[in-house]
Amino acid sequence: MCCRKYTRENGAVRKKYRMDHLTELKKYDKQYYMRNIEKRKEYKSGKIICFCGISVGRSSLARHQKNNRHISRVAKMQLSDVKTFLKEAKKNLKESQRKLKKDIDHVSRLELIFCDAIL
């Protein structure tokens, strides 16, 4: 059975489980958050390279893309530079989507095993 279909059809069971085990799950979520707090900080403070060529913090990319420095650099860029950057970005995006899909499949499989164990 498809994971999405399983999730859709067993929504009530999953919801009931969540309600029955609310305190345990909240405790687990909090522990997970605390365990990964450093990882989150590291991710959020990470630097990425904007397509204008300037290195910016992940959290300030949107602000950077509105400022004059970025706008003037982009205006001076050649169309071919933009196309090359976009091609590379598209390739990277596809790769990360593939990785994400793999992770989601893994989590769904674990979820199925978990749900089967309960029932």
Ligand SMILES: [Zn+2]
């Ligand atoms: Zn930029």
